[in-house]
Amino acid sequence: MKVIDASGMHYKDLNAMIKQLIKGNAAEILVKNVQGQRYIGDGIQGNSKIIIEGTPGNDMAAYMDGATIVVHGNAQDGVANTMNDGKVVIHGNTGDILGYAMRGGEVYIKGDVGYRVGIHMKEYLDKKPVIVIGGKAGAFLGEYMAGGIIILLGLNVDDTQKIVGNYCGTGMHGGVIYSRIPIDSYKLGKEVKQTQAEDGDMEIIGLYVKKFSDYFGFDYRSIMDSQFVKIYPYNHRPYGNLYAY
Amino acid sequence: MAISLLTPEFIIERNDARCIRCQVCVRQCANLAHIYDQEEDRVLADDSKCVNCHRCVTLCPTRAITIRKNPLEFKENASWTATAIREIYKQAETGGILLTGMGNDKPYPIYWDRMLINASQVTNPSIDPLREPMELKTFLGRKPEMLKVENGKLKEKLPPQLELEVPIMFSAMSFGSISFNACQALAMAASELGIMYNTGEGGLHKNLRKYGKNTIVQVASGRFGVDPEYLNAGAAIEIKIGQGAKPGIGGHLPGEKVTAQISQTRMIPLGSDAISPAPHHDIYSIEDLRQLIFSLKEATDYRKPVAVKIAAVHNVAAICSGIARAGADIIVIDGFRGGTGAAPLRIRDNVGIPIEFALAAVDTRLRQEGIRNQVSLVCAGGIRNSSDVIKAIALGADAVYIGQAALIAMGCHMCQKCYTGKCNWGIATQDPNLVKRLNPEIAARRLVNLIKAWAHEMKEMLGGMGINAIESLRGNRFMLRGIGLTSREL
Numbered sequence: 209m210k211v212i213d214a215s216g217m218h219y220k221d222l223n224a225m226i227k228q229l230i231k232g233n234a235a236e237i238l239v240k241n242v243q244g245q246r247y248i249g250d251g252i253q254g255n256s257k258i259i260i261e262g263t264p265g266n267d268m269a270a271y272m273d274g275a276t277i278v279v280h281g282n283a284q285d286g287v288a289n290t291m292n293d294g295k296v297v298i299h300g301n302t303g304d305i306l307g308y309a310m311r312g313g314e315v316y317i318k319g320d321v322g323y324r325v326g327i328h329m330k331e332y333l334d335k336k337p338v339i340v341i342g343g344k345a346g347a348f349l350g351e352y353m354a355g356g357i358i359i360l361l362g363l364n365v366d367d368t369q370k371i372v373g374n375y376c377g378t379g380m381h382g383g384v385i386y387s388r389i390p391i392d393s394y395k396l397g398k399e400v401k402q403t404q405a406e407d408g409d410m411e412i413i414g415l416y417v418k419k420f421s422d423y424f425g426f427d428y429r430s431i432m433d434s435q436f437v438k439i440y441p442y443n444h445r446p447y448g449n450l451y452a453y
Numbered sequence: 454m455a456i457s458l459l460t461p462e463f464i465i466e467r468n469d470a471r472c473i474r475c476q477v478c479v480r481q482c483a484n485l486a487h488i489y490d491q492e493e494d495r496v497l498a499d500d501s502k503c504v505n506c507h508r509c510v511t512l513c514p515t516r517a518i519t520i521r522k523n524p525l526e527f528k529e530n531a532s533w534t535a536t537a538i539r540e541i542y543k544q545a546e547t548g549g550i551l552l553t554g555m556g557n558d559k560p561y562p563i564y565w566d567r568m569l570i571n572a573s574q575v576t577n578p579s580i581d582p583l584r585e586p587m588e589l590k591t592f593l594g595r596k597p598e599m600l601k602v603e604n605g606k607l608k609e610k611l612p613p614q615l616e617l618e619v620p621i622m623f624s625a626m627s628f629g630s631i632s633f634n635a636c637q638a639l640a641m642a643a644s645e646l647g648i649m650y651n652t653g654e655g656g657l658h659k660n661l662r663k664y665g666k667n668t669i670v671q672v673a674s675g676r677f678g679v680d681p682e683y684l685n686a687g688a689a690i691e692i693k694i695g696q697g698a699k700p701g702i703g704g705h706l707p708g709e710k711v712t713a714q715i716s717q718t719r720m721i722p723l724g725s726d727a728i729s730p731a732p733h734h735d736i737y738s739i740e741d742l743r744q745l746i747f748s749l750k751e752a753t754d755y756r757k758p759v760a761v762k763i764a765a766v767h768n769v770a771a772i773c774s775g776i777a778r779a780g781a782d783i784i785v786i787d788g789f790r791g792g793t794g795a796a797p798l799r800i801r802d803n804v805g806i807p808i809e810f811a812l813a814a815v816d817t818r819l820r821q822e823g824i825r826n827q828v829s830l831v832c833a834g835g836i837r838n839s840s841d842v843i844k845a846i847a848l849g850a851d852a853v854y855i856g857q858a859a860l861i862a863m864g865c866h867m868c869q870k871c872y873t874g875k876c877n878w879g880i881a882t883q884d885p886n887l888v889k890r891l892n893p894e895i896a897a898r899r900l901v902n903l904i905k906a907w908a909h910e911m912k913e914m915l916g917g918m919g920i921n922a923i924e925s926l927r928g929n930r931f932m933l934r935g936i937g938l939t940s941r942e943l
Contacts, residue, residue, distance in 0.1 A: 219751075220751075223751055227754070246744070246747070246748075246751075247747060247748050247751040247752075250748050250751040250752045251681040251684065251751065251752025251753065252681075253681060266744055267744055267745075267748040270748045270751075270752065271679070271680065271681050271684065271748070271752045273680055273681045273682075285735075286735055286744065286748075289735060289748065290676045290679050290680075292680040292681065305734055305735045308676075308734055308735050309675070309676035309679070311680070311720060324734050327730075327734045328674075328675060328676065328728075328730065328734070330720070330721055331722065332716075332720040332721055332722065335720070351734070352728055352730055354721065354722075354725065354728070355721070355722065379728070379730075381725060381726055381728065382722065382725055444708060444722075444724065444725040444726065445707070445708045445725070445726050446726065446728075447705055447707075447726060447728070448707065448708065448726070449549070450549060450550055450705075451549045451550050451551075451552045451872075452543050452544055452546075452547040452548075452549030452550060452551050452552065453547075453549070453552065453872075453873060
């Protein structure tokens with residue numbers, strides 16, 4: 209395992225160093241004392257694993273295409289922005305716009321996430337992005353969502369009011385949001401409906417909740433004991449009748 | 454369904470003595486305006502379907518067809534013009550937002566036409582570009598404060614630059630808004646001319662990757678087709694914030710246009726709406742823009758210049774100062790006359806400011822702040838000919854983008870129906886039968902001819918001014934005189 213001490217380093221130098229190690233086929237890179245350095249793992253490809261101790265800055269794993277990043281701490285805004293493939297595991301909370309326009313890969317967050325998470329996520333052929341949120345989410349979760357899966361567990365709340373902010377799924381025209389707790393309908397966008405998750409859905413949820421439980425040490429069975437709900441769009445053409453031709 | 458109150462906009466006139474019943478017009482019209490009546494052996498017309506694109510007129514072997522504006526007039530009324538009444542009928546019948554294509558066609562002042570260019574007489578000799586070298590080459594990108602030379606070599610590495618043989622580029626037009634053949638023609642022409650074309654927010658088709666060093670890849674709010682390979686495939690990256698034809702709003706590629714190829718290039722499911730939200734949801738401030746600029750630079754190892762394109766709006770000078778300080782290498786300003794494949798009519802016709810004012814204001818502001826060297830300025834939106842280019846450069850642009858002029862060179866007839874997807878010229882359509890009408894080689898040749906002709910004209914104008922490099926014209930407003938402008942406009 210390669211070790212980098214990031215304390216006092218400029219992000220440009222730190223990221224160049226990480227990329228250099230990836231080029232040299234380093235299987236595991238431990239980055240210690242990360243103090244808000246931005247853009248870690250941006251655009252990286254391959255199978256390396258980066259372990260971060262500290263708090264990475266904005267836009268971590270943006271455009272990432274492969275590789276795994278594990279953060280022992282909180283992350284900031286823009287994690288997995290336009291990510292194409294790979295895995296991000298965060299042992300803490302994250303900020304806003306997590307997974308914006310994400311097209312592939314998986315993101316697991318132990319705690320809470322901020323606003324506008326999963327906006328404009330999309331899927332294409334075998335690419336189907338997944339975000340699993342252990343805690344609660346802010347407003348605009350899954351706005352404009354065009355594909356992929358968001359699983360909202362809300363393990364630290366037991367209240368339909370608190371699990372997610374307003375405007376959840378507004379403008380959504382693809383993909384699905386699963387929630388462990390039903391969401392008050394006034395919080396949902398008018399483009400989506402909420403139904404109970406069926407057996408097929410529970411299989412999908414189970415697959416990712418299993419990994420989530422393994423990463424963060426939660427009890428898989430007790431999570432899966434809940435009656436999940438499913439939020440999905442009425443159709444794929446929300447604005448089909450908007451125009452005069 | 455009740456009867457439509459809309460009367461035909463155009464009338465198709467057919468000279469029956471000339472018509473040989475070959476039915477070329479019937480086969481060529483995607484709008485089905487021509488109908489062959491077998492019993493009568495006559496070609497008939499449904500005027501209401503005609504968009505006046507001249508496809509039938511051009512291809513009729515006996516020149517039997519003429520299209521005229523329908524002379525039918527409403528009672529004269531300065532306020533309620535025929536256009537105003539027709540628009541209300543259309544909306545009353547559909548309940549929809551009015552759509553349109555291409556740039557603003559309203560008679561707002563065109564300030565290019567109110568500026569004249571200087572020439573040398575006696576005191577400063579003019580130059581003959583046919584005999585003497587004339588430099589049009591332009592580099593776009595951040596320029597250092599000073600150059601340090603050591604042993605005849607540059608001591609510090611220059612920031613990445615785009616090298617253009619002519620300061621004209623083809624502006625962003627996505628695969629989706631225009632056909633694959635049209636994209637290919639632009640790419641081929643750019644590559645032959647040593648200039649750039651721009652992918653728009655449509656991703657980059659795998660067959661066009663080979664034109665990478667003449668490609669600017671665009672990153673817009675929908676992030677369609679954006680992955681590390683895409684970012685690294687072009688010579689530069691352009692962040693699209695806004696577009697002159699529709700400042701402040703996003704875009705929708707309707708699901709019916711998301712064909713197999715489009716779905717592959719944009720990396721979205723077949724037949725689903727491709728929605729580009731109005732803002733980038735990771736940019737709510739200049740600081741956020743800086744973050745996107747640098748995340749793109751990080752993802753491409755600082756090897757590509759990053760451009761930011763905005764629509765010309767109020768406060769454009771202050772906004773551009775912010776963009777320059779956010780780390781952009783190139784700023785693109787798109788004026789209100791800029792083109793589009795589809796925009797709400799009200800937005801296209803009423804939002805934005807003239808590019809001429811925006812450009813002058815931005816150049817002045819950046820100079821005053823001493824940061825003009827940090828960015829290159831590209832002017833877009835309604836550039837029609839080489840004298841517009843010269844005037845834009847004299848007002849402070851480093852280069853221009855042309856979109857509509859390039860489409861017209863390929864065969865566009867400005868019928869403004871791009872949004873219907875039924876372009877009879879094979880440009881703004883995804884219908885394979887229509888697309889194959891545009892031969893990429895021929896279209897590329899026409900584009901190359903156009904830019905070469907403009908380049909010759911620009912050299913002549915420069916020579917006339919006694920200038921032998923485009924560099925010396927940049928921001929040189931002494932070379933322009935305003936005609937019929939108020940002192941404020943001047």
